[in-house]
Structure formats: C-alpha cells, structure tokens
Amino acid sequence: MAKIILSVNAGSSSVKMTFYRSQNPPVPIVDAQVSGITSPPQTLKYSKSSGDKKEKLDETLDTPPKAFKYLLERCLSDAEISEIANVDDLACICHRVVHGGDYTEAIVIDDSTYHRLEEIEDLAPLHNFSALEIIRTCRKELPNVKNIAHFDSAFHRSLPLHVRTYPIDQEVAEKRGLRKYGFHGISYSFILRSVAQFLGKPKEQTNLIVMHIGSGASICAIKDGKSIDTSMGLTPLAGLPGATRSGDIDPSLVFHYTSNASSLSPASTKEMHISTAEEILNKKSGWKGLTGTTDFAQIAVENPPTENHKLAFDIVVDRISGYLGNYYVKLQGQLDAVVFAGGIGEKSALLRRAVTQQCNCLGFDVDLEKNEKGIANDNSVTDVTKSDKGPRVLICQTDEQFEMAYHTLEELKMV
Numbered sequence: 004m005a006k007i008i009l010s011v012n013a014g015s016s017s018v019k020m021t022f023y024r025s026q027n028p029p030v031p032i033v034d035a036q037v038s039g040i041t042s043p044p045q046t047l048k049y050s051k052s053s054g055d056k057k058e059k060l061d062e063t064l065d066t067p068p069k070a071f072k073y074l075l076e077r078c079l080s081d082a083e084i085s086e087i088a089n090v091d092d093l094a095c096i097c098h099r100v101v102h103g104g105d106y107t108e109a110i111v112i113d114d115s116t117y118h119r120l121e122e123i124e125d126l127a128p129l130h131n132f133s134a135l136e137i138i139r140t141c142r143k144e145l146p147n148v149k150n151i152a153h154f155d156s157a158f159h160r161s162l163p164l165h166v167r168t169y170p171i172d173q174e175v176a177e178k179r180g181l182r183k184y185g186f187h188g189i190s191y192s193f194i195l196r197s198v199a200q201f202l203g204k205p206k207e208q209t210n211l212i213v214m215h216i217g218s219g220a221s222i223c224a225i226k227d228g229k230s231i232d233t234s235m236g237l238t239p240l241a242g243l244p245g246a247t248r249s250g251d252i253d254p255s256l257v258f259h260y261t262s263n264a265s266s267l268s269p270a271s272t273k274e275m276h277i278s279t280a281e282e283i284l285n286k287k288s289g290w291k292g293l294t295g296t297t298d299f300a301q302i303a304v305e306n307p308p309t310e311n312h313k314l315a316f317d318i319v320v321d322r323i324s325g326y327l328g329n330y331y332v333k334l335q336g337q338l339d340a341v342v343f344a345g346g347i348g349e350k351s352a353l354l355r356r357a358v359t360q361q362c363n364c365l366g367f368d369v370d371l372e373k374n375e376k377g378i379a380n381d382n383s384v385t386d387v388t389k390s391d392k393g394p395r396v397l398i399c400q401t402d403e404q405f406e407m408a409y410h411t412l413e414e415l416k417m418v
C-alpha cells in the first residue's frame with residue numbers, strides 16, 4: 004500500500020511542498036520551497052535528512068504552478084530519496100486551498116467538488132486560482148493519486164453570526180455568500196494545538212490571540228479553542244496590510260483612485276476574472292505600494308533606507324496593535340498567550356518588539372534578549388516573555404504542510 008503523503012501550500016509569494024511518511028505523527032522526508040515568486044530572484048530551499056540547501060534559481064518561476072512543477076520534478080528525481088522515486092508511492096496529495104466557501108471540512112476532489120471550487124475561485128484571486136491550477140495538474144498527470152483540499156477558511160466556521168455578518172442587505176448577502184470567512188486557518192489549527200500542548204492545557208480551554216504575519220497577514224482571536232474573530236473577511240484582502248494587499252481601507256477609496264474600478268484588469272484570463280479595483284488593492288498596494296519591495300526584511304530594519312520604508316513599518320505595527328486591543332477586549336482580557344507566527348512574525352525580532360512595546364499596557368512583556376534570539380532550536384514554540392505574570396508572548400513556527408498531513412491521518416483517517 005502507498006504510504007507517502009504530499010502536502011502542497013501555494014501561498015501568495017511562495018510554494019512549499021513536503022513529503023511525509025504516513026506515521027503518527029507524520030514524518031517529513033523532504034521539504035522543498037520556492038520563495039520570492041512576487042520578487043525575483045526566486046530562491047529554492049531544500050531540506051532532507053542529509054542536510055539543508057538554499058540556492059538562487061536561474062529558471063523564472065514567477066507563478067505558483069510553475070514553481071510546483073519544478074519542485075515536484077526536483078523531489079521525484081532526487082536519487083538520494085528512494086522512498087519517493089515513484090509516483091505510485093503517493094497515497095494522497097493535500098492541497099492548501101485558501102477559500103473554501105461554505106465547506107467547513109477538508110474534501111476529496113472529484114469532478115463535482117472541483118467544479119464547486121471553480122465557482123468560488125474569484126473570491127480569492129491571489130490564491131485559489133493557483134491552487135486550482137496545481138490541483139488540475141495533479142489530476143491530469145497523476146490520475147491515480149487522491150487529491151484532498153484543505154481549506155484556510157474552515158477553522159473559522161465557529162465565527163459568531165454577528166461577527167461574520169456584514170451590515171448590508173441580507174437578501175443580497177445570502178444570495179451571493181457575502182460574509183466574513185477568514186483565512187490562515189490551517190496555520191491557526193497547527194498553532195492552537197502546538198501552543199496548547201506547550202502550555203499543558205486542553206485545546207478546548209485555551210484562549211489566544213494569534214498573529215500570522217507573512218506576505219499575507221491576519222490575526223485571530225481564539226476562545227476555548229475556537230475562532231471568535233479574525234481580521235480577513237470575504238476575501239484575504241481585508242484586515243492587515245500585506246506585501247501587495249492594502250488591508251482595510253475606506254471601500255470608497257478605490258473609486259477615487261481610478262475611474263475604471265469595475266472594468267476587467269489586463270491581468271484577467273479566460274478562466275480568472277479580476278477587476279481593476281481588485282488588481283490595485285490585491286497586487287499593487289501593501290508595503291510594495293509604499294516602498295517598491297515585497298520583502299519585509301528590507302523594511303523591518305533599525306535604519307530604514309527611506310522614509311517610506313519607515314512609514315510602511317509604522318503602519319504595520321499600528322494596524323496589528325489595533326487588532327490586539329480589539330481582540331483583547333473580545334476575550335475580556337482572559338488570554339493565555341499572544342503568538343507571533345508566519346514568515347515575518349517568526350523572523351522579525353524588530354516587529355515583535357515594536358508591537359509588544361506598543362501594547363505594553365495590555366501586559367504583553369517581552370524579554371528583549373530572548374526576543375532577539377528568536378526561535379530556539381527546532382521547537383515549534385518559543386517563549387519570549389519577560390515576567391511570570393500576564394499572558395505569555397510566544398513565537399510559533401507554523402507548519403501548514405504538516406497540519407494538512409496530520410489532519411488527513413488523524414481526523415479524516417484517509418490514509
């Protein structure tokens with residue numbers, strides 16, 4: 004029987020792929036990632052038991068599907084990894100699909116579910132289109148392997164009605180599915196389990212504010228192990244600014260920005276329709292719009308190269324702090340920990356310092372030395388709190404690929 008699970012995570016700026024031996028918990032065999040898809044050069048990170056490798060790529064892998072094909076070929080042709088020499092070794096492929104519409108649980112892809120996903124594709128134009136293209140490739144080129152879609156939105160199925168409802172005509176809202184869905188849920192699910200374990204508490208009694216800050220950034224308030232609010236909305240555009248996303252703005256702004264807001268953007272294809280407004284707010288805004296770079300490592304520095312780099316940093320800190328205050332109130336101050344995660348949350352000590360200093364009145368107290376050191380060894384959770392009082396301040400190395408493999412084995416029992 005085939006015993007290998009492949010997890011694929013197409014993010015907005017990266018494609019990450021990990022092969023697992025299907026044991027409990029899943030054991031990684033090889034992890035391969037292409038990052039910098041939105042800002043050349045693309046880099047490859049490749050990790051297996053014999054060591055890690057990082058290299059700049061000569062190939063242009065400027066879309067997630069191209070990066071996926073490259074990574075798959077590279078892993079399958081690696082003579083050192085005999086376990087995955089043959090595609091018949093694959094039991095299933097788990098795909099991170101950001102927008103799952105009304106799906107509240109992972110699903111096996113067949114013609115009918117694939118068609119349903121095509122219908123909601125336009126709601127998350129930066130993500131679902133790429134994920135679906137990757138799924139299409141897998142169904143065509145690996146027809147004997149089962150594909151499972153895991154949804155970012157599913158974790159937020161617990162959002163209360165008054166949180167997920169927008170104050171608009173409810174007939175239109177109902178008909179068109181216009182409500183808050185929320186995203187990064189696969190990551191939040193991993194973080195919740197890891198942090199609860201770290202704190203020695205059952206998940207069902209754990210209260211957290213979790214920040215997933217990467218090219219796409221969001222925050223989630225978790226009460227008794229359930230999402231009670233999150234900053235992204237109908238689409239991943241709402242809430243915090245991202246690398247190329249504006250985050251929250253006055254919705255009227257876009258009509259003052261351009262008189263073509265509703266016309267199709269030239270970036271549209273036959274399969275994917277994206278309006279000029281969506282193109283501007285999803286792809287030409289965020290810290291790229293302010294500074295020209297999507298790389299937050301060039302922005303989160305002690306001496307920013309331009310005023311706009313400093314401004315971008317200050318905006319991000321301000322917006323995150325606003326949500327921390329908001330969610331602190333929603334949790335009535337009853338929280339076990341605030342958690343930093345995502346590419347930026349995990350790597351930028353400066354961002355963690357600035358945010359916790361801004362929110363110091365909420366009792367978030369960071370040990371500057373521990374914060375500077377960041378993630379300690381291979382642990383998924385690192386405590387950087389200064390005192391014994393107040394909520395813990397934690398860094399969690401989130402792992403969406405692991406979460407999908409774990410969920411497939413543990414909850415769905417599909418392998």
Ligand SMILES: Nc1ncnc2c1ncn2[C@@H]1O[C@H](COP(=O)(O)OP(=O)(O)O)[C@@H](O)[C@H]1O
Pocket residue numbers: 014015016017216217218219246297298299300301303345346347350351
């Ligand atoms: N040392 C660092 N300091 C600040 N930001 C960093 C650092 N290293 C990487 N990043 C940023 O992390 C982001 C990528 O995060 P990630 O969560 O992997 O993104 P995504 O999943 O959306 O592709 C990029 O914006 C990158 O610039």
Ligand SMILES: CC(=O)OP(=O)(O)O
Pocket residue numbers: 013014015016101130155186187217218219220239
């Ligand atoms: C939902 C989302 O924005 O995902 P990512 O951060 O991976 O781009």
Ligand SMILES: [Mg+2]
Pocket residue numbers: 014015217
């Ligand atoms: Mg991501």
